[in-house]
Every structure is written in structure tokens, then in C-alpha cells.
Amino acid sequence: MKQYCLTSTDLSVSRIAFGCMRLAGKEQEGLRAVQAAINCGINFFDHADIYGAGRSEEVFSRILIRNPGLRGKIILQSKCGIRFADTPQFGMPPRFDFSYDHILASVDGILKRLGTDYLDILLLHRPDPLVELEEVAAAFLALQKSGKVRHFGVSNHNASQIALLAGSLPMPIVANQLEVSVEHNQLIEEGIIFNQNTPDSPVRGNGTLEYCRLHHIMIQAWSPLAGGRLGRPVETLSPTGYALISVLQDIAHDHQVSVEAIMIAWLLRHPAHMQPIIGTMNPERVIDICAADEVKLSREEWYRIYNASKPYRLP
Ligand SMILES: NC(=O)c1ccc[n+]([C@@H]2O[C@H](COP(=O)([O-])OP(=O)(O)OC[C@H]3O[C@@H](n4cnc5c(N)ncnc54)[C@H](OP(=O)(O)O)[C@@H]3O)[C@@H](O)[C@H]2O)c1
Numbered sequence: 443m444k445q446y447c448l449t450s451t452d453l454s455v456s457r458i459a460f461g462c463m464r465l466a467g468k469e470q471e472g473l474r475a476v477q478a479a480i481n482c483g484i485n486f487f488d489h490a491d492i493y494g495a496g497r498s499e500e501v502f503s504r505i506l507i508r509n510p511g512l513r514g515k516i517i518l519q520s521k522c523g524i525r526f527a528d529t530p531q532f533g534m535p536p537r538f539d540f541s542y543d544h545i546l547a548s549v550d551g552i553l554k555r556l557g558t559d560y561l562d563i564l565l566l567h568r569p570d571p572l573v574e575l576e577e578v579a580a581a582f583l584a585l586q587k588s589g590k591v592r593h594f595g596v597s598n599h600n601a602s603q604i605a606l607l608a609g610s611l612p613m614p615i616v617a618n619q620l621e622v623s624v625e626h627n628q629l630i631e632e633g634i635i636f637n638q639n640t641p642d643s644p645v646r647g648n649g650t651l652e653y654c655r656l657h658h659i660m661i662q663a664w665s666p667l668a669g670g671r672l673g674r675p676v677e678t679l680s681p682t683g684y685a686l687i688s689v690l691q692d693i694a695h696d697h698q699v700s701v702e703a704i705m706i707a708w709l710l711r712h713p714a715h716m717q718p719i720i721g722t723m724n725p726e727r728v729i730d731i732c733a734a735d736e737v738k739l740s741r742e743e744w745y746r747i748y749n750a751s752k753p754y755r756l757p
Pocket of ligand 1: 460461462463464488489567597598619620663664665666667668669670671672673674702719720721722723724727
């Protein structure tokens with residue numbers, strides 16, 4: 443598996459990462475999928491404190507217990523900042539929380555559940571409109587000084603939100619995790635349709651992909667297989683979904699790999715050096731997907747897929 447050097451860090455990360463959101467509830471199969479990922483050269487594992495309400499991190503800790511020495515060879519990332527309704531007390535609303543106390547307490551919980559004493563990367567999960575920049579800076583500094591977290595990033599943040607935060611932090615933001623796939627490609631689309639009358643689409647991401655490229659912030663693509671939505675029976679797909687899966691099947695046939703590998707190769711072909719965070723719990727699918735590392739789509743193939751995902755023609 444080819445790797446990216448993560449700018450501003452000493453980390454060398456596999457181009458494809460493994461997301462652990464679905465580990466809770468699929469524990470046996472999921473742990474086999476994690477092992478398949480390691481065997482394929484994936485060294486990057488993405489978590490969040492809310493996945494399975496913490497259960498996914500606990501399940502993953504079994505891999506570390508079973509494999510002494512593995513911790514130093516893999517990169518562990520987790521996220522905090524989302525708080526569910528009724529936590530910690532009944533009646534509390536769903537909310538985002540980037541307060542100093544919550545960030546520090548969250549990391550302690552994450553480390554305990556994972557059974558490790560440090561995270562390689564901590565991401566703020568979703569932008570909190572009540573963010574106090576000085577609090578985040580103080581929390582990150584305390585975590586870095588104590589050795590609990592080595593590097594920091596964000597998730598679901600647009601360019602302006604990152605710029606605002608970055609202006610107050612004493613360390614760089616190294617990653618931004620965003621939903622991107624052949625099906626959900628609005629962040630790419632907005633650069634294409636900018637200032638066009640058709641389709642009538644407002645600016646949505648504020649040049650987020652371009653901002654991240656410019657500032658060497660790695661874009662991690664979550665739900666890179668569109669959460670499995672294109673794997674449904676074809677008769678249940680929308681006309682656009684049907685057009686998309688047909689083109690993907692054609693190109694997969696040409697490259698002798700699976701449709702899922704082509705979906706991942708489409709993200710890897712983007713020059714931003716995106717890192718797809720795959721979420722399958724099926725060990726065979728992990729192996730199929732990793733074949734994407736050897737596929738380089740041509741410009742024409744990339745655009746065939748993009749065009750099939752839209753009900754309109756390129757301007
Ligand atoms: N930052 C955020 O806000 C955020 C949000 C969501 C997720 N994430 C991260 O992104 C990771 C990946 O998310 P994801 O799981 O949605 O990604 P995904 O890789 O797009 O989707 C995986 C899901 O699709 C199913 N699937 C894939 N191909 C299929 C096919 N041909 N037929 C039927 N089902 C198919 C998988 O089922 P099988 O298991 O059966 O293969 C699995 O349930 C998560 O683990 C998490 O780390 C981050």
C-alpha cells in the first residue's frame with residue numbers, strides 16, 4: 443500500500459484508511475476486517491468517541507491486546523466534540539462542545555477505551571458555532587504537552603472555519619475529514635459549477651478543497667463508498683444512481699477490479715491526495731478495495747464517472 447507523508451508531522455500514512463464506526467455490533471466480522479486491513483498495508487485507523495457510544499473503541503482495543511508491538515506501527519485517530527441528547531443528564535439537547543473541559547475529558551475517555559496512552563491525531567468532529575478559540579488552543583496545548591495527543595485536525599469544517607481556528611492555534615491543523623464519494627461529490631462540484639446559472643446551486647463549501655490543498659491539510663474522505671447506497675438492487679436506484687453504477691461497472695470490468703475499488707480509485711485520482719476512510723466490516727471487501735492502490739484512472743475515466751453522477755452536462 444502506497445503511503446502519504448502527512449505534512450507538518452513525522453507520520454507516513456497509508457493512502458487508504460480504515461474507519462471503525464461500524465465496529466460496534468459487528469465485532470467478530472469487524473475484527474477480521476481490521477486484520478485484513480493490516481495485512482493489506484493499511485496503517486491508519488479512524489475512530490470517534492461517539493461510535494457505538496464508545497463501544498467501537500473498546501472493541502478495537504482487543505486488536506492491540508492481541509498484538510503486542512502493533513501500537514507503535516499504526517496510526518490511531520479519534521474525534522470528539524459531539525454530545526448526544528440526554529448525556530450526561532436526561533433532558534440535555536444534542537449539541538457540539540469544543541469547551542476546554544469537554545475536549546480534555548473526551549480524550550481521557552478515548553485513551554482508556556482504546557487502551558493506549560496516546561493518540562496520533564485528534565479531530566474536532568463537527569464545527570461548534572459556540573467555539574471559543576482560546577479554549578481550543580489551551581486544550582490542544584495541554585494535550586500535546588502531556589503527550590496524550592501528537593497532532594490535531596478537524597472534520598466537516600469549511601475553509602473559513604479552519605482559517606479561523608488555525609489563526610489561534612500554536613500548532614498546525616493537519617487533516618480535515620469530509621464526506622466525499624462518487625455519489626456525494628458536492629465539494630468537487632462547487633469548483634466546477636462556480637458562477638454558472640445551471641444548476642442553481644449556492645456556494646456550499648467556500649473553496650474548502652482548494653483551501654486544504656493550499657495549506658497541505660490532508661482531506662480524509664468519509665463514506666467513500668457512499669455508505670453502500672450504490673450497492674442496493676439496481677431497480678431501487680435513482681436514474682442518476684443507475685447511470686453511475688453502470689459506468690462504474692464498465693470501468694471496473696476494464697481494470698479487472700471491483701466497483702468498490704473503482705470508487706476508491708476515483709478519490710485517489712484527485713490531486714489533493716485524499717485519504718478514503720473505508721467503513722466496510724467485510725474482510726473480503728477490504729481486500730477488493732485495496733486493489734484501488736494499483737489503479738490509476740485516466741482523466742477520461744475520472745470524468746466519465748463524474749458526469750454520470752450528475753443529471754446535467756458539464757458547462
Ligand atoms: N467525520 C464524520 O462526520 C464521519 C461520518 C461518517 C463516517 N465517518 C468515518 O468514515 C468511515 C467510513 O464511513 P462509512 O462506513 O459510511 O463508509 P463506506 O465505506 O462508504 O460505507 C461502508 C458501508 O457500505 C456497505 N457497502 C459497501 N459496499 C457495498 C456493496 N457493494 N453492497 C452492500 N453494502 C456495501 C458496507 O457494508 P459491509 O460492511 O457489508 O461491507 C458498510 O456498511 C467510518 O467508519 C468513520 O470512521 C466519519
